[in-house]
Amino acid sequence: MEIGVVYPQTELNGDPEAVRAIGLATEELGYDYLLAYDHVVGADHSDRDPELWGPYTDKDPFHCPLTIFSYLAAITEHIGFATGVIILPQRQTALIAKQATDVDLLSGERLRLGVGTGWNYVEYDALGEDFASRGSRLTEQIGLLREYWKKPLFSFEGEYDQLDRGNINLRPNRQIPIWLGGFSEVAFRRAGELGDGFMFAGDYDRCLEGRSRVEHYLAENNRSTDDFGFELITLRGRTPAEAAETMKQWEDAGGTHAAVVTMNCGLDGLQEHLDFIEKTKNLLG
Numbered sequence: 170m171e172i173g174v175v176y177p178q179t180e181l182n183g184d185p186e187a188v189r190a191i192g193l194a195t196e197e198l199g200y201d202y203l204l205a206y207d208h209v210v211g212a213d214h215s216d217r218d219p220e221l222w223g224p225y226t227d228k229d230p231f232h233c234p235l236t237i238f239s240y241l242a243a244i245t246e247h248i249g250f251a252t253g254v255i256i257l258p259q260r261q262t263a264l265i266a267k268q269a270t271d272v273d274l275l276s277g278e279r280l281r282l283g284v285g286t287g288w289n290y291v292e293y294d295a296l297g298e299d300f301a302s303r304g305s306r307l308t309e310q311i312g313l314l315r316e317y318w319k320k321p322l323f324s325f326e327g328e329y330d331q332l333d334r335g336n337i338n339l340r341p342n343r344q345i346p347i348w349l350g351g352f353s354e355v356a357f358r359r360a361g362e363l364g365d366g367f368m369f370a371g372d373y374d375r376c377l378e379g380r381s382r383v384e385h386y387l388a389e390n391n392r393s394t395d396d397f398g399f400e401l402i403t404l405r406g407r408t409p410a411e412a413a414e415t416m417k418q419w420e421d422a423g424g425t426h427a428a429v430v431t432m433n434c435g436l437d438g439l440q441e442h443l444d445f446i447e448k449t450k451n452l453l454g
Contacts, residue, residue, distance in 0.1 A: 172428070179225065188232065191446075207255045219290075234250075250272065258293075270341045278342065362390050370404050
């Protein structure tokens with residue numbers, strides 16, 4: 170099983186030195202990858218109709234995952250980079266195809282593109298995209314990304330995107346893996362149809378239930394679990410011992426990836442986050 174670190178976006182105040190320190194520690198400690206969450210615009214939750222239910226507000230800082238991965242690709246050699254997840258439907262498909270290509274080329278094919286629909290309609294409005302159609306647009310975008318990465322020249326006429334005899338140039342040397350994330354039955358079904366893997370987060374038992382649903386949809390689409398990735402993001406591991414134990418349980422259950430989260434663990438400052446991931450890695454061996 171591959172093990173990773175979730176970059177603690179919301180607790181390091183956007184400190185550029187923290188990006189460097191966490192990235193280098195992830196590699197030096199022997200982790201396999203660094204995962205980063207994504208938000209472009211935060212919003213005040215008060216007096217909203219409909220209610221904003223997600224965990225982040227305008228007070229939570231976020232680096233752009235693909236930007237920090239480009240930086241870290243230049244100062245690391247081995248660790249992979251995973252977006253967990255890029256909110257794809259609020260972005261232009263061609264632009265993400267180009268940005269992901271550059272990260273993958275510059276890093277030596279170390280990118281894994283996790284995608285999802287998100288929850289913040291204020292963010293969608295700010296980026297000029299429709300929140301209500303995000304699910305169907307994501308489905309279309311996944312197929313279109315693969316076309317951008319495969320064909321030197323093509324045309325596309327979709328519900329949301331159009332292209333007349335064009336393409337990005339440069340293209341990656343491979344199909345960049347596209348993983349799905351989320352909590353809904355729709356997300357599980359979409360992953361079974363289109364994804365290369367799924368990122369689970371939250372209560373461990375619910376993650377196991379979600380995995381069984383994804384496996385169901387893989388079977389419906391005559392797809393094997395052998396070529397599909399199952400990742401656990403350890404949101405409930407409040408200590409290194411708890412995180413390591415949960416990751417070991419996931420491996421015993423057949424998981425392929427697990428990432429340790431240091432946010433919301435009562436840590437104070439960069440060094441405590443570094444100590445947490447070091448202690449967790451020591452427990453994992």
